[in-house]
Amino acid sequence: MEEPAQAPRWWQTRLFVIAVTLIAALPLLRPEIPPLVDLPGHMGRYRVQLALADHPFLNEWFDFRWQLIGNLGIDLLIIPFAKVFGLELGVKLIVIAIPALTVSGLLWIAREVHGRIPATALFALPLAYGYPFHFGFVNFALSMALAFNAFALWLRLARTGHFRLRAGLFLPLSCLLWLCHTFGWGVLGVMAFSAELMRQHDAGRRWHRAFFHAGVACIPLALPMALMIFWRSGDHVGGQTADWFNWQAKIGWIVMVFRDRWEWFDIASMAVVLMILIKGLRDPNIEYSRNLGLSAAFLLLVFILLPRIVFGSAYADMRLVPFMIAIGVIALRPKAGLSIRGTSVLATLGLIFFLVRIGATTASFWIYAQSYERQLKALDHVPVGAKLVSFVGEKCYSDWSGHRLEHLPAIALERRLAYSNDQWSMAGAQLLTTRYAAAKRYAHDPSEIVTGVQCPREWWRPISTSLARFPREAFDYVWLIDPPAYDARLATGLVETWRDGNNVLYRVDHSQPGPVVSDVELRAPLTPPRRRVQ
Structure with a gap:
């Protein structure tokens, strides 16, 4: 842990956290419609949802029914947002918030675990624009951004000893997160359990007793299990679960974690992140936090065990990759022996990496926006x-x-x-x-x-x-x-x-x-x- 007596370095200040959180939103400012593969399809559904009562002919084409399912994040948020901003701007504002919340969540987690934001954490920030986000899994991505911030709150309440307050807060929060998307709730459960397991063990309990007490502490997160059973047991539910242990695909998801436009650049960016992860194993001046290291290991196990298709929803394992890697990166921290100049160099390199990735994504989205605008002129006719x-x-x-x-x-x-x-x-x-x-x-x-x-x-x-x-x-x-x-x-x-x-x-x-x-x-x-x- 970095020395708490020292004044915070520039990358550890609140002003810096606010700045990089706002910078994370830059690629999405120019496009009228965020150029995410599946998002326009979701926007069509939102329009039916909002216009069905005023345009009955839509009932001839579509059957829209409200159901309690673990995939309603933007479907619910767009109701008030569309009334205030209109549908398109409302969707854009919500989508802009996703990478910003992801960045703030990562930095908050890092601060709670390490005491101060480590210089190495900046290398994780570009993963807010991972391949699943580009694919347009927006309810999923929103739930993951919220899960990171919820996990940081879970850690903070444990650090300050507010366990009863934590239990009371996370009973409704876990249900809301599940409602946004099941995946975010599941990942929060994995991270919270691993963090509590390590906390119990560090308190002097043996592993088997720590395992039991960690499970008890996570009971407030378990209520959505009942919602899950209700959702998946209905007659209306379909879809297969298949394609287990597809190693070629899993390795491919890791290589493609930054996949956007320029293949050489995206693969090189992933190589940079892998170098940072390996540096934590080989460099005597950098180490892994046992807390977040265990969380990353648990998420890796989940990634290995997840099939590609779950309940008919494809790319289930792929979605986890950037977030699993991000937790691994923020688990790193410089040891006390590393000089101030050494940590400053690391932080500067991490910031440059983040800014270069954000700049490239901004340029890429600008090009996609021009393509969208060109195609959509057809709708005038x-x-x-x-x-x-x-x-x-x-x-x-x-x-x-x-x-x-x-x-x-x-x-x-x-x-x-x-x-x-x-x-x-x-x-x-x-x-x-x-x-x-x-x-x-x-x-x-x-x-x-x-x-x-x-x-x-x-x-x-x-x-x-x-x-x-x-x-x-x-x-x-x-x-x-x-x-x-x-x-x-x-x-x-x-x-x-x-x-x-x-x-x-x-x-x-x-x-x-x-x-x-x-x-x-x-x-x-x-x-x-x-x-x-x-």
């Missing part, structure tokens, strides 16, 4: 209440920096109350399911994703199949977003109303027949192919 089917081009094997357009069609639902075929439809996982029967197999996700050819082990359809087979009588418009090359014959019966490069909006002319294409032709490249406009 979509009438309110239109029945819109969208097809977004994708590759069988995605590049490191995806275009993040997969769920952009949902902004048509959010802004124009137009039907969007990209909504998820899994009972028990979301509040909304689709019931537009006329759309047939083009009613929900992943029908919006199209490829140039049939991809192995994917449900995505080739664009030729989607254009030839979608039920034209069910839709008024077709929106192609960055599509693969396709034969112009497949646009028979479609009237172009807007175009920007190869992005195009068609109006379905119901008086004209669609293309007549056999299944044999669809399996082979159609000729002549349309040249893709760059």
Whole structure:
């Protein structure tokens, strides 16, 4: 632990904590819609949630039912935020708060454990923009940010001896955190138990007795277990749990922890964090806190044991990676023997690392924002209440920096109350399911994703199949977003109303027949192919 008698260094002051917390929000200031892969899809659901009473025709397309599920963070927060700020700005403000709260939570935990914020903790701050956040798991990311701050409060109340107050506070707090997202509650439980286990052992109890007393101390966190049983035992719940111990994928999640736009830069950033973690094992001037080291070890065990798919929700293990690594980094601290100059150099390097990552993410999000704005100009030509089917081009094997357009069609639902075929439809996982029967197999996700050819082990359809087979009588418009090359014959019966490069909006002319294409032709490249406009 750093010497408490010394005046706080510049990275240990409240002003510094406030500054880096605000800096963490910078990448999200420019984009009108935060460019997170799944977020536009969630925004479409929020619009249905808020507009259902005023627009009954939405009931013909979607079934929205409030349920007690462990995945309601922004779904609940957007109700008051939309009334004050409107839906889009309300969502943006909530999303901006996520990395800021993550940074403040990490620094608060570090201070509670080490007494002062160690210089090495600054290397953990860029993990607030980990791959799960870029993917758009916003309820999950919000719950993790809140879990970190709740864990810091748990540690503080233990340090000050307010155990009864802690028990009283965390009984409702654990339920609220579970309601935000189950994952955050689970991670808080793991960290709180490991911290209490170490505290009990340091108090002189043997490990088996410390284990028992730690479990008793964590009882106030256990009430959501009843909510979990109620949620997962309902008839409406579906989804499989599968893909255990996929070591190749797990190693990949670690490599991709910073995955955003520039592969070499993101991998190099992960290498920097790994070097810091290894430095704690090899450098005689740096050590691991036993408290946070045990928390990181427990989270690593959870990551190993988690399958990739839990209750139909994919990437369950991937979501934990940046937070597991962040706890490992803030577990580090310089030993008393390290000079003031040495700790200052470490802190300076950590701050530079944080600022470089934030700068790169800001630039990346700026580019994504321009792409979103270009695509969304099509919505100026979509009438309110239109029945819109969208097809977004994708590759069988995605590049490191995806275009993040997969769920952009949902902004048509959010802004124009137009039907969007990209909504998820899994009972028990979301509040909304689709019931537009006329759309047939083009009613929900992943029908919006199209490829140039049939991809192995994917449900995505080739664009030729989607254009030839979608039920034209069910839709008024077709929106192609960055599509693969396709034969112009497949646009028979479609009237172009807007175009920007190869992005195009068609109006379905119901008086004209669609293309007549056999299944044999669809399996082979159609000729002549349309040249893709760059």
